[in-house]
Amino acid sequence: xxxxxxxxxxxxxxxxxxxxxxxxxxxxxxxxxxxxxxxxxxxxxxxxxxxxxxxxxxxxxxxxxxxxxxxxxxxxxxxxxxxxxxxxxxxxxxxxxxxxxxxxxxxxxxxxxxxxxxxxxxxxxxxxxxxxxxxxxxxxxxxxxxxxxxxxxxxxxxxxxxxxxxxxxxxxxxxxxxxxxxxxxxxxxxxxxxxxxxxxxxxxxxxxxxxxxxxxxxxxxxxxxxxxxxxxxxxxxxxxxxxxxxxxxxxxxxxxxxxxxxxxxxxxxxxxxxxxxxxxxxxxxxxxxxxxxxxxxxxxxxxxxxxxxxxxxxxxxxxxxxxxxxxxxxxxxxxxxxxxxxxxxxxxxxxxxxxxxxxxxxxxxxxxxxxxxxxxxxxxxxxxxxxxxxxxxxxxxxxxxxxxxxxxxxxxxxxxxxxxxxxxxxxxxxxxxx
Numbered sequence: 001x002x003x004x005x006x007x008x009x010x011x012x013x014x015x016x017x018x019x020x021x022x023x024x025x026x027x028x029x030x031x032x033x034x035x036x037x038x039x040x041x042x043x044x045x046x047x048x049x050x051x052x053x054x055x056x057x058x059x060x061x062x063x064x065x066x067x068x069x070x071x072x073x074x075x076x077x078x079x080x081x082x083x084x085x086x087x088x089x090x091x092x093x094x095x096x097x098x099x100x101x102x103x104x105x106x107x108x109x110x111x112x113x114x115x116x117x118x119x120x121x122x123x124x125x126x127x128x129x130x131x132x133x134x135x136x137x138x139x140x141x142x143x144x145x146x147x148x149x150x151x152x153x154x155x156x157x158x159x160x161x162x163x164x165x166x167x168x169x170x171x172x173x174x175x176x177x178x179x180x181x182x183x184x185x186x187x188x189x190x191x192x193x194x195x196x197x198x199x200x201x202x203x204x205x206x207x208x209x210x211x212x213x214x215x216x217x218x219x220x221x222x223x224x225x226x227x228x229x230x231x232x233x234x235x236x237x238x239x240x241x242x243x244x245x246x247x248x249x250x251x252x253x254x255x256x257x258x259x260x261x262x263x264x265x266x267x268x269x270x271x272x273x274x275x276x277x278x279x280x281x282x283x284x285x286x287x288x289x290x291x292x293x294x295x296x297x298x299x300x301x302x303x304x305x306x307x308x309x310x311x312x313x314x315x316x317x318x319x320x321x322x323x324x325x326x327x328x329x330x331x332x333x334x335x336x337x338x339x340x341x342x343x344x345x346x347x348x349x350x351x352x353x354x355x356x357x358x359x360x361x362x363x364x365x366x367x368x369x370x371x372x373x374x375x376x377x378x379x380x381x382x383x384x385x386x387x388x389x390x391x392x393x394x395x396x397x398x399x400x401x402x403x404x405x406x407x408x409x410x411x412x413x414x415x416x417x418x419x420x421x422x423x424x425x426x427x428x429x430x431x432x433x434x
Contacts, residue, residue: 003424004097004417006037007110008090011099017075017140027052027074027136038113040120045132048151052136053144055151057129058116064127066160068434069389070427071145071381072109072396073138073165076101081411095417102415104408105165108396109134111420115427126431131159138381145381152388159389161354161434164382166394169369170405174278176249180369182362185394186348186355187237187375188383189284189311192318193339196220196329202294202302211333213304214293220332221288221306229324232272232283233315234264240350241281241374242267248370281375284316286325307339311377318343345386348373354391357434365397365426397426 013030017023031054035042045056052074060067077100079087085098092098101107112132119126131152135144152159167183198213239260246258256263272279279285287309294301312321318341326336348355350373359371382392399419407413 001037003110003114003420004092006114007097007102007107007415007420008092008099009033009037010106010110011090011097011101012088014088015075015101015136016078017137017142018078019140024052024136030074034113038117040117041113041132044120045116048148050144050147050151051142053142053148054132054134055148056132058120058126058132060126060128060130062127067129067131067157068126068430069131069133069159069162069385070112070430071133071162071164071385072105072112073135073145073381074106074109075136075139075142076104076106077139077409079411079413083411085412085414087411087413092417096414097417097420098412098414100413102413103168103398103400103404104413105138105396107398107415107420108165108423111397111423112427114424115431118424119428119431124432128160128434130431133381135381146384149384149388157388159385160391161358162382162385162389162392163358163430164380164385164392164394165396166376166380166382167374168396168405169366169399171401173372173374174245174249174275176253177245178248180366180399181245182366182369182371182395182397183374184350184355184358184362184371185376185380186350186373187235187281187314188345188380188394189313189375189377190318190342190344191379192310192312192321192341194308194310194322194325195305195337195339196308196325197303197305197335197337198301198333199303199335200300203300205298205300208300213301216332216334217291217304217306220329220334223332224286224288224328228272229328230284230286230316230321232268232279233313234260234267234282235314235347235375236261237347237350237373237375238278238281239264241372244370244372277377280311280377282313284310284312284321285377286310286321305337311379312344313375314344314347342379342383345383345392346390348391348393352391355393358393358395358430361426361429361433362397365429366399366422397423 166185242257242260
């Protein structure tokens with residue numbers, strides 16, 4: 001069976017994870033399909049499960065220390081809207097495999113399994129242990145990856161490299177950058193959620209007073225947007241990203257980016273107003289995501305709230321972010337409740353020998369591609385492995401275009417067939433030569 005056909009089968013397994021809903025039967029069925037598609041992997045590797053999260057260990061010869069961990073999750077988000085191809089059809093058409101999970105992240109999961117499947121069939125034995133970690137709840141903040149990491153930690157296993165989803169291979173990752181770049185996530189922000197609460201007297205809506213709970217919450221949100229309390233500060237990861245992208249960009253902007261470290265005071269001032277994605281790489285962000293007032297159309301709420309989703313960066317991390325929110329909320333007579341707080345992850349050194357070795361394998365696999373570290377604004381399962389590995393890199397070796405990038409958690413998710421073969425070759429090289 002060809003790789004694209006294997007991915008099609010995997011996509012046809014609807015493995016949507018949902019908070020508070022037990023979908024374990026779907027993952028059990030999916031893993032039976034994996035056993036059918038990759039029999040060498042499951043007969044050779046030791047499988048440990050945490051719920052339906054999988055950790056497979058392919059024992060090496062022991063001639064190289066520090067295992068390699070390859071990660072990609074099993075679960076996907078829901079698939080609403082009108083699709084050109086049904087979201088769980090796995091249709092192979094127009095040189096692409098269509099369906100939810102093709103990019104995020106069954107495509108890379110298939111490539112990992114297929115690379116190992118082929119090498120085992122060829123009689124290859126790695127020099128170091130190879131772990132494949134695949135959780136069933138990445139999209140909902142599940143415990144699978146955390147438990148896998150703790151399992152390894154309890155046994156004194158310290159990987160030399162962890163590779164998870166994150167950046168991919170993309171043309172023009174920043175507007176004006178000419179070329180194709182392998183975006184390697186080396187900085188992952190922390191995710192915090194806070195509830196901003198307003199209390200009032202309630203009562204009938206026919207005679208409202210001033211400063212009712214929803215009004216104060218609205219004033220608070222508008223004030224946060226008008227006067228952002230979070231400060232931009234260039235970090236080494238983003239400066240290095242700009243340094244590598246800069247020479248491909250024409251004009252003064254390219255020069256400034258190439259010398260981002262020297263121009264950091266200027267970039268700190270202008271980026272937040274001209275490029276929201278670049279700004280998110282150098283500052284903590286705050287987005288208001290849910291709200292609740294009264295349950296009656298004609299009733300003033302006694303208690304109302306909005307939730308704030310904050311992606312926190314190192315120079316204003318989780319505790320500082322909470323302090324800033326509490327101070328600003330107090331100006332409007334509001335309280336702050338912590339829903340959860342996760343600190344920013346340790347930053348991977350893009351000058352380390354391990355990082356440079358991964359760069360070399362990328363160049364060998366994709367000769368025309370420029371490796372480039374970057375700061376991730378989203379979250380991954382990889383964060384759980386930062387306590388046992390210094391080199392947790394967020395990169396999946398799949399080239400995607402702008403439509404495919406937008407299809408992640410959107411409609412018409414798909415991946416090019418040729419890209420799958422390139423991804424398999426990359427994972428083969430990582431397993432054989434890292």
